[in-house]
Amino acid sequence: MAATDNKKSRREFIADGIRTGGLIIASGAIGALAASSHAEDTVWQIDPYKCTNCGLCATSCVLDQSAVKCMHAFAMCGYCNLCSGMLRPERVGNTIEAENVQCPTFAIQRSYVENPYFQYVIDENLCIGCAKCSKGCNAFGNGSLFMQIRHDRCLNCNQCSIAEVCPAQAIVRVPASKPYLLKSKIKQDG
């Protein structure tokens, strides 16, 4: 009987040790995280300088309508009359009609500013994130149109399903305090 009691207390002793150790490790780890300035929540964002506008964002997001939308860095825009983000290269004439425009939902809207400049604005409610316009803009224009994950829509999945398939690995985790990677200047070489 005494032997089993001893055995029991030995097991209990080990268990107590493990529990105390666990408590110390857990509180230490949480304390270290709480004190660390790096332990900030992260969100997903597209690095516009890596993005190749392949169009997978439109279909790979877990949302019905992707959280990715096109954005416009107006300061980079050339305000061209004929916008390569708006019009297809293989168009017939320059009219803004379905067969000539890049955008499948007419989300890119053109308005006159002053001769010879035109302003192009993306209607986010219509944009489906297909990157056709930004592809055109990057190929022939200044690249002022670029894709971004909009955080009013993004569910911030632990594994972004677009990041899984992104061929350029352009979708990265960024600190929640700096949730956008906006384009503001022309890419420097390298």
Added chain:
Amino acid sequence: MFQKLTPPFFLLQITTPPQKNPPPDFTTGYQYPVTINPPPRAELFTRIDMVMLVTLMLMTAYFILYKRSRKEVRLISLFSLLYFGFYRHGCVCSVGSIQNVAMAIFNNGYALPLSVGVFFILPLLFALFFGRVFCAAVCPLGAAQDLILQKAKRVPIWLDETLSVIPYVYLGLGTLFAATGTVFIICEYDPFVAFFRLNGGAMMVTLGIIILFLSTFIGRPYCRYLCPYGVLLRWAAAWSKWKVHVAPDKCIQCHLCAESCPFNAMRMPVPEEVRPSRKSTRAVLSRVLWLIPLLAILGGISGRLASPLLSHVDITVQTADRVWKERHGLVHGETLESQAHRANQIPDNVLYAKAAKIRRTYALYTTIFGVWLGLVFGLKLFFITTRRRWDDYDADPAACVACGRCFGYCPAEANGKNVEEGVYIKGNLK
């Protein structure tokens, strides 16, 4: 207009490649439109998640261990399902957080957010003291399966033991791919997020439907046969200070609690006459103990051999492979990946070097993964052969998810209150 623009357009392209059409200097006082960038969910809400986690686990522990009542636990389950599941869309959860922790430990570029760390650590810490109260009602995945369980079919012991190895494999694989920064497979194949979001890809939805269908007649199939976090919780809960005990006074060996448990979590007494002799146990043990290091070594070798295959999951390795084949004329055409590689004007050598580095990492980690698998199989054999024999019925703290179903079936509970109410006679496992 077009004609007027065209010549300088092409000229500019040649002289200053990036700036094709210089931004104009407006003369009419035009102002750039202001773009509003909506911020992500405020950190305050993450704090609320953490408070919610602790509160719900404390409440579950109180109701299960102190009040010995299942009714409230069902309500907490429902609340967790609605809050962590349908409202928070199941991200981030403790199950997935394993990968964030692995990535933070092995990948220097990633810092673990506090909230993810808390979601990883606290359920384990609670398991050390109160058993798996997280599983009982707080985990939305567990809650979803538990709430829709109708009448549990018993899984045969051989199948149960075999399937219960899968979580260890899944944990190893999930950690491997997270540690290398490749992909979070536990999240990718999570069968519940599609259900929580009422939306998702074909694979996620199919997995979700299968698991939810199985959950109606098999107790918590995901928790028992897939959940990688359950492995860690098992280890912690095995040492728990306060745990679920079925018979509050004296076990009368009526077997009702074992019948009531839908999760095969009840330890059963083995009569003296059928227990194997000490001598035969020792003979079996001596053979099994040999196997453990052997399996570990074999696992390590096979892991190392599988390294090229597993590293090919990584997109950089895939791209490098593809680009190399295209360069050497082994394949025709381009993939989106090789196109992107060229569009970003990264020199091929840089890509190859990057891929080689990832392959080297994989060679090491897959070896460790193989050793892990060998140990898992070896130890599984060890524990099957050296099962401890119990004198009374009681919950196995490692497997028990603290759902509290058995309380209502024990005739000794609350001085035979249940016998009078006839709860156990119904025999319904719901």
